[in-house]
Amino acid sequence: MAKDGQPCFLGLDLSTQQLKAVVVNDELETLHEETVNFDTELPEYRTNGGVNIQKMNPGQATARTVMWVKALDLLMDKLIVASVDFSKIVAISGTAQQHGSVYWQNGAQETLGNLDPSNFLHAQLATSFSIPDSPTWMDSTTKSECQAFEEAVGGPEKLAMITGSRVYERFTGPQIAKISQQNPGAYRNTERISLVSSFLASLFLGRIAPIDYSDASGMNLMDLRTKKWHPDLLKLCGPNAAQKLGDPVPSCSCLGMISSYFVERYGFDKECKVVAFSGDNPSSLIGMGIRNDWLGVSLGTSDTLFLWLTEPKPVLNGHILCNPLDSNAYMAMLCFKNGSLARERIRNKYAEKSWDKFNELLESTPRGNFGYIGLYFDDLEILPPALGEKRYNKECQLLSKFSSREIEIRAAVEGQFLLRRLYSERIGFKIGEGTKILATGGASSNKSLLQVLSDTFGSPVYTQKNLNSAMIGAAYQAILGYTREKKETVSLPEPLTPKLVCEPYRDSEEIYGPMVQNLKNIVTRDFE
Structure with a gap:
C-alpha cells in the first residue's frame, strides 16, 4: 500500500x-x-x-x-x-x-x-x-x-x-x-x-x-x-x-x-x-490547483469558471464562496449554460459536422474577426439571461447574418470566450500579466479552441490529465488539515502538474480589449 x-x-x-x-x-x-x-x-x-x-x-x-x-x-x-x-x-x-x-x-x-x-x-x-x-x-x-x-x-x-x-x-x-x-x-x-x-x-x-x-x-x-x-x-x-x-x-x-x-x-x-469536509465546488478549486492569478475553465455541456478572488464583487447570476484555502480570500463560480452543445451545433451547421473542418475554418480567420461578435444562446442563458442568436459588427450594430461560415465560426467562439472574460472581470478577477488559465472538460482537448481562449483572456492556457478534482481536493484537505494541526512546516504537494498548451499572441490585448468593451456595451444595451 x-x-x-x-x-x-x-x-x-x-x-x-x-x-x-x-x-x-x-x-x-x-x-x-x-x-x-x-x-x-x-x-x-x-x-x-x-x-x-x-x-x-x-x-x-x-x-x-x-x-x-x-x-x-x-x-x-x-x-x-x-x-x-x-x-x-x-x-x-x-x-x-x-x-x-x-x-x-x-x-x-x-x-x-x-x-x-x-x-x-x-x-x-x-x-x-x-x-x-x-x-x-x-x-x-x-x-x-x-x-x-x-x-x-x-x-x-x-x-x-x-x-x-x-x-x-x-x-x-x-x-x-x-x-x-x-x-x-x-x-x-x-x-x-x-x-x-x-x-x-x-x-x-x-x-x-x-x-x-x-x-x-x-x-x-x-x-x-x-x-x-x-x-x-x-x-x-x-x-x-x-x-x-x-x-x-x-x-x-x-x-x-x-x-x-x-x-x-x-x-x-x-x-x-x-x-x-466541504462542498464539491470548493474542493474542486483545491483539486484543480487553482490559486491566486489562476482561472479554472471547465469546457463542457455548460462552461463553468472557477476564480480565486481577494476583493469580490457579487453579481446577481454568479456565486461567491469563502475560499477553502485562505479565510481572507474568496472563490467565485460563473456558469454559462450554452457551452459545448452550442459549439457543436455551429460545427454541424457550418463545418460539415467535423471538428477538423471547424478548426480549419476557425484558424483561417484573423484574430479579432474584423470586430464581428456572435452570441448563440440555444438554451436560456444564465449570464446574461438571454435566448436566441445575435450577430454584431464592430460598431455594435445588430446584423441579420455574417458574410461567410469562417466569420460565423470565429464569431461564435470568440463571442463565448469574450463573454466569459467580461463576467470574470465584473466579479472581481483581474485579467493581466501573470494570470494563467487551467482548462478542463471535454473541449479542452481542442487546441484551436484553447488558442482563442488564450488570446481573448491574454493568458497562457494549461491542461491536466483527467482526474476527479473534487475527490483529489478532499484528499488534499486531509493533508493540509493534518499538517496545520501538527504545526509542521512542510512543503505540500501540488494537486496537479499542469501542462502548457498555448500562449497568447503579443498583440492579443490590443485586439480583444476593445472587443470586451464593445461586448459590455452590447450586453448592457440588449440584455440587461
Whole structure:
C-alpha cells in the first residue's frame, strides 16, 4: 500500500450519483480508489441518477439519507477487500454535493457517540433522521421562501452582497425555511441540521460535525465577511435555527479524532484526524490547483469558471464562496449554460459536422474577426439571461447574418470566450500579466479552441490529465488539515502538474480589449 512509515490520507466524495474514496500518500499519489453507485448497487432505494423525483410534487428531488449511510458501509467493505491498511491513515476529509441538507433526529448525537462496532452503520442510524428524505441540490420547491429571503434584506442585490449569491431554490436556507413552515413537527424534532458534507464528516467523527465556511457560503444564510449566520435570514429558518445549525468553522480545520467505531471495526489508529469536509465546488478549486492569478475553465455541456478572488464583487447570476484555502480570500463560480452543445451545433451547421473542418475554418480567420461578435444562446442563458442568436459588427450594430461560415465560426467562439472574460472581470478577477488559465472538460482537448481562449483572456492556457478534482481536493484537505494541526512546516504537494498548451499572441490585448468593451456595451444595451 505505501512505504513503511509513510502516512496515508483518505479522501471521500459523496456526489449525486455515487460515493467515492481515494487513498493517497503524502505526495498525493493515488494508492487506492473505490466507488459505490447508488442506482446499481443500492437498488432498494429506487433512485434514478442518485435521486428520487416526486411525481406528485413537481420539482421535488430528494435522496433517502440512510442510503448514503449504507453506501459508506459498502465502500468500507470494498476498501477492506482492496487490502487497505487503515492503521496507516493519519487524516480523513471529504467533499459532497453542495446545497443538500440532512436533518438529525433528537438524540442522534448520543447515538453517533455510542455506535456498536459489531454492527453496520445504516442499521444503527436508520431512525436517526427527522426528515428521512434529504432535499438535494436538484430540488426546486421553495419559490415562496426565496421571495421572503430577498425581501428580508432589501432585494436580490443586497442578498448577493451579504451571502455571495442571490437566492436560489436549491440553496439550503430556503429549504430549511420550507421544512420549518410545512413540517413544524419534524422541525421541532430536529436536533441538528447538516449539509451533506458535514453529515458525512459526522459519521467518522462520532458526533455532529460543524459546517465549514466554504460550504456554508452556499446556503444564502452566512454573511461572507463575518463568517456568521445573518440574523435576519436566520429568523426565516424557524425557531432555534442557530442552535440547530451550530457555528461554522474554518475550512480544512481539524475537527477531532476519528470515532472509536472506526477504530474498533476497521483498525484505524485512534489518533487519525478528521478534517472539516466541504462542498464539491470548493474542493474542486483545491483539486484543480487553482490559486491566486489562476482561472479554472471547465469546457463542457455548460462552461463553468472557477476564480480565486481577494476583493469580490457579487453579481446577481454568479456565486461567491469563502475560499477553502485562505479565510481572507474568496472563490467565485460563473456558469454559462450554452457551452459545448452550442459549439457543436455551429460545427454541424457550418463545418460539415467535423471538428477538423471547424478548426480549419476557425484558424483561417484573423484574430479579432474584423470586430464581428456572435452570441448563440440555444438554451436560456444564465449570464446574461438571454435566448436566441445575435450577430454584431464592430460598431455594435445588430446584423441579420455574417458574410461567410469562417466569420460565423470565429464569431461564435470568440463571442463565448469574450463573454466569459467580461463576467470574470465584473466579479472581481483581474485579467493581466501573470494570470494563467487551467482548462478542463471535454473541449479542452481542442487546441484551436484553447488558442482563442488564450488570446481573448491574454493568458497562457494549461491542461491536466483527467482526474476527479473534487475527490483529489478532499484528499488534499486531509493533508493540509493534518499538517496545520501538527504545526509542521512542510512543503505540500501540488494537486496537479499542469501542462502548457498555448500562449497568447503579443498583440492579443490590443485586439480583444476593445472587443470586451464593445461586448459590455452590447450586453448592457440588449440584455440587461
